Amino acid sequence: MSKSVSKLIVEAVESNNMIASGDQIVVGVSGGADSMCLLHFLMSVKKKYSLKLTVAHINHNLRGDEAMRDQRAVEDFCSQHNIECKVLSANIKKMCAETGEGTEECGRRVRYDFFNSLCGENAKIATAHTMSDSVETVLFNIARGSGLKGLTGIPAVRDNIIRPLINITRQQVEQYCEENKIPYVTDSTNLTDEYNRNKIRHIVVPQLKSINPGAEYAVRRMSSIIEEQLGLTNSLAAELQNSARVKNGYSCKRLCSAHSVVAKQVVINILNEAGCKSYEERHINIIMQALKDGGAVNLPKGYTAAAGQGIFRVYKQAVDSPPENSKIVVIGKENKSIVINEQKINFKFFTKQRYDKIKRVHKILVNNVIDYDIIHGETLLRTRQPGDIYKQCGRGVTKPVKKLLIDEKIPKEKRSSLLMLACGNEVIWLQGFGVSEKYKITDGTKTVLVVEAEGI
Numbered sequence: 001m002s003k004s005v006s007k008l009i010v011e012a013v014e015s016n017n018m019i020a021s022g023d024q025i026v027v028g029v030s031g032g033a034d035s036m037c038l039l040h041f042l043m044s045v046k047k048k049y050s051l052k053l054t055v056a057h058i059n060h061n062l063r064g065d066e067a068m069r070d071q072r073a074v075e076d077f078c079s080q081h082n083i084e085c086k087v088l089s090a091n092i093k094k095m096c097a098e099t100g101e102g103t104e105e106c107g108r109r110v111r112y113d114f115f116n117s118l119c120g121e122n123a124k125i126a127t128a129h130t131m132s133d134s135v136e137t138v139l140f141n142i143a144r145g146s147g148l149k150g151l152t153g154i155p156a157v158r159d160n161i162i163r164p165l166i167n168i169t170r171q172q173v174e175q176y177c178e179e180n181k182i183p184y185v186t187d188s189t190n191l192t193d194e195y196n197r198n199k200i201r202h203i204v205v206p207q208l209k210s211i212n213p214g215a216e217y218a219v220r221r222m223s224s225i226i227e228e229q230l231g232l233t234n235s236l237a238a239e240l241q242n243s244a245r246v247k248n249g250y251s252c253k254r255l256c257s258a259h260s261v262v263a264k265q266v267v268i269n270i271l272n273e274a275g276c277k278s279y280e281e282r283h284i285n286i287i288m289q290a291l292k293d294g295g296a297v298n299l300p301k302g303y304t305a306a307a308g309q310g311i312f313r314v315y316k317q318a319v320d321s322p323p324e325n326s327k328i329v330v331i332g333k334e335n336k337s338i339v340i341n342e343q344k345i346n347f348k349f350f351t352k353q354r355y356d357k358i359k360r361v362h363k364i365l366v367n368n369v370i371d372y373d374i375i376h377g378e379t380l381l382r383t384r385q386p387g388d389i390y391k392q393c394g395r396g397v398t399k400p401v402k403k404l405l406i407d408e409k410i411p412k413e414k415r416s417s418l419l420m421l422a423c424g425n426e427v428i429w430l431q432g433f434g435v436s437e438k439y440k441i442t443d444g445t446k447t448v449l450v451v452e453a454e455g456i
Contacts, residue, residue, distance in 0.1 A: 005176045008167045009041050018162040019045070024052040024123040025162075026115050031057070031070040034128035036077075036184040037173045038165055042126065043081065055085040056118055058111050060092045062103070063189065070185050077183065088114045104195070119160065129154045129163045132170040135219045136200045143200075147281065148230055153223040169216055237265035248411050249313035252291045264288060267305075267312075274314040276303040306412075315413045333372070333447060338381055343419065345381060346452040352441070355448040367393060367434025370421075371441045372449040377423045383416055390420075390427035391437045401427060408433075421451070 013019055027042060029035040042053055057074045059067050071087060078085035088110070096106045115125045134153035141150030156166045165173065177184055193199050208215035240262055244254035250270065255263045267287050271279055278300035286297050287305045296306040305314045333349045349372065350358070359366075388401040399407070405415045410432075421428040428439045429451055441448055 005168055005172045006041070006044075008172070009164050012156060012167040013162075013164050016156040016162075018124075018157060018164060019049050019051070022050050022052075024054070024120050025126050026054050026056050026118045026123055027126045028111065028115060028128065029055045029057055029074050030128075030187070031073045031185040032128075032187055032190075033174050033177050033182075033184040034130055034133075034165060034170065036182050037176050038126060038128040039077075039083075040177075040180060040182050041164060043083070053083055054118055055083055056115055057085065057087045058107075058114055059087065059089045060107055060110075061089060062092055063187070066188060070187070073183070073185050086114075086118055090114075123160065125161045127161060127163055128165055130165045130168055130170055130173060131216055131220050132201075132205075134166060134223065135205065135216045136197055138219055138223055139200050139204055140196060143196075145281070148226050151223060152227040152230065153220070233261060233265055236262045237269060241266045241269055246311060248409060248414075249311040252294075252307050252310050252312050255312060256291050260288065263291075267291075270312070270314050271299075271303075271305070274303065275316065276301070276305075276314060304413075308412075309409050311409060311411075313411055315411065340381055340419065344454040345419065346454065348450045348452065350448045350450065352445050352448055355441075355450075368429070368451045368453075369441055370429060370435050370439050370449040370451065371445045372447040373445060374439060375423065375428065375449075379421055379423055379428065381419060381421055383419060385425070387425040388420070388422065388427055389425055390430055390433070392430075392433055393435055393437045393440050396437070401430065404433070419453070 019025075025042060027035075027039055029039050039053075039055065042051065045051070046053060055074065055078050057071060059071045061067060063070075075085055075087065077083075090110050092103060092107055092110065095101070095110065096103055099106060101109070112125075119125065138151055138153045144150070154163065154166065156163050168176075176182070189195070190198065190201075193202055205215070208219075212218060236259075240255070240258050241250070244250040244266065250266075255266060258266075264284055267284055271277075276299055283297060283299055283305075287307075289295075290297055290305070290307045291312055294307050296304055296308070298304055299314075301316075303314060303316050306312070335346075335348050337344055337346045339345075355369070384401050384405075386402075389398055390401050390404060391398040392404070401420075402415075405418070410418070419431045426438075427436055429435050431453060
């Protein structure tokens, strides 16, 4: 039995390119059968791959003496086999009280934070997730009403995390340990039905096996098929997202013309890229309708998905108090920098002769170059105000700034943060649009003011 199990583990490792020669691997070891099986396998191929193994054990301090028993068992095994062992003692109950997380959620976060802290630049993390764990995850996700992604189960490889046991069941793990005389401990909480995962393990899976003894393999095959199909969907979604990209967002028309499955995946991608993760299926459905009819959808944690003027975008509403609105900036011909609305604006003065010499070398954008000599009165660097007017250089039409921003389809959430130089309501320079027609430099200009915006 151990040979066939070993072969399955090797196949998982090789088919997923989990291990390369010289790898440093941090092995998560609880002391249970799964993790001890994993450690034993990695020890057996250590010489073949020239591996550097570090065992990581976390004492969650949830089970008193039993938790200490597990810790000592792992430490003793590592000591006997000359393996580096790192132990973290964490007060999970206290952490949960402070963060509001559930025990399982907090424990998982602490584990992976610890694993990553032990990793070198190119180290990998090996965890002992099995096919049985993956099946339980799929069944749990089904009960919660998961989408297809949740039905793919636990991936064999994710980032720097590898799972060599993903092709074997828990029963195979225990037989492997027995035949190879590998000691392991049993977590008493795994024997109860206190946790949802245990209910699935002790009640649901056995019932499925009474219908089909190979139920775990069947679920795993289903997950593999779904993963392949998702790969195709993701590829099509990436192509659609790229083709739908327009200034300030994505084309609603282009998204609506695609198959709804692909379009939904693009919406999900856009939400994730914007940092919005706390959405539900109902939000996606409402957004899909908004793409057709227009409108905005309020999402959790202050995010908004808006479809207007044919453009779809996702943004987070600012909740901070309004920043300082204006500063006097042009007083004398002195170079200076002004920070306003968390943006830095540099003002540099040149003679016209000097400017003509350096403009080709420094590639100064001509739309950010102002004839300083014709500026009169108090000049402010500020955001827009009612009554502001602007004549864009080369356009020949004077417009209210509000109308200009609407016509140019500047997202509503960005309009109030755009900066401008203004004398009264007359705009001299507008961020993203440049100098006004009246204030552009000419052959008669003597003093040139160059505006440079950093991080905009």
